Amino acid sequence: MKKRKLYQENNSEVDMTPMLDIVFILLIFFIVTTSFVREQGLLVNKPQTNKSSDNTSQNITIHINENNTVFFNNKAVDVSRIPARIENFLANQVTENVVLSPHVDTNYNKVVEVLDQIKLFSDLTVSMGTYSP
Secondary structure (H helix, E strand, O other), X not given: OOOOOOOOOOOOOOOOHHHHHHHHHHHHHHHXXXXXXXXXXXXXXXXXXXXXXXXXXXXXXXXXXXXXXXXXXOEEEOHHHHHHHHHHHHHHXXXXXXXXXXXXXXXXXHHHHHHHHHOOOOOOEEEEOOOOX
16 A cells, blocks of 8 residues: 655745844944044144235244253253243244154154144144255
């Protein structure tokens, strides 16, 4: 006697609605709990092109050599004394420009210290120059 196997066709379907609901709930949860942080950087005042520059005004020049020695108009100066030197210069001369020229081997922290001192004068524009001894 031959046995016959009866194959039944399974018409079972999986309902995807609950899984989609969970995915959307997780998506909403991650969107709500994500914190957006704005990164802060160093602001540099760029010179405006529409300003006319006087040929009679002198620039303030600050050099930093390879030994991290700071020179204000070719005279050695301590970093903490830069604001006083700038005030003295502005009392005698009219300028809006500061040229900062660090040496290639200068410590980056020293450049930032000098920029922080110059930043106390919001009306000055800082431009980076090339170091020449």
